[in-house]
Amino acid sequence: MKGMILAAGLGSRLKPWTDQHPKALAIVNGQSLLQRNIIYLQKAGIFDVIVNVHHFADQIIDAIERNKGWGSAITISDEKDVVLETGGGLQKAAWYLFQESDFVLMNVDILTDLNLSAMIQQHLLKKPLATLAVSNRETSRYFIFNEQHLLSGWCNTKTGEEKRVRTNHLPQLKAFSGIHVIQSSIFPLIKQNGKFSMVDVYLDLAGEYPIESFDHSGAHFVDVGKSESIEKAEALFV
Secondary structure, eight states, X not given: OEEEEEOOOXXXXXXXXXXXXXXXXXXXXXXXXXXXXXXXXXXXXXXXXXXXXXXXXXXXXXXXXXXXXXXXXXXXXEOSSOOOHHHHHHHHTHHHHTTSSEEEEEETTEEEOOOHHHHHHHHHHHOOSEEEEEESOOOSEEEEEOTTOBEEEEEETTTOOEEESOOSSOOEEEEEEEEEEEEGGGGGGOOOOSSOOHHHHHHHHTTTSXXXXXXXXXXXXXXXXXXXXXXXHHHHOO
């Protein structure tokens, strides 16, 4: 199985670090976020990884080359001209991933000890179009699932915005953790082009195709998107 790490974002919440560096190279206890997630994927048996780059792309490429991919075979997806967000970035890397039946997609600024091998095993056993890592934590934006753990919508509790694809159920709100296991059969189903989010892709497809949750509530999880999150991450990830 192959993986993709989304590392092209501007990292504006991580200033002032990202004024001079990409967020992928932010350091937590002596190791960059990118290095930590390359090793995280290795623990689940994934050694072939594509990384998209945009903001200070040359620094990321240099770090990968100097460290020989930290033991993985790493391919670069170049988004130097324009950052394509999660969906557009994945679509651009389809050439690398589509020959695999399934693959892992994750954000570079996520640190977690959720059992990725168990998540992959659930995905391969149940065979949904995609499996999304979620947990019971407080946020402003939630995926909505039904009692069968199928994606049924999305909502923003701050703005009141809501999109539903199923309504005849008791909604379960879950916070998305930025890790997906996806069938490569999703690529011809994606209608969007250019710059777009995977959230929109999932909401377009969830009414017709099963998109399931993997609940990792109880596992350590840090979104290292803000400077203050570095301290929290360093307390949890040595």
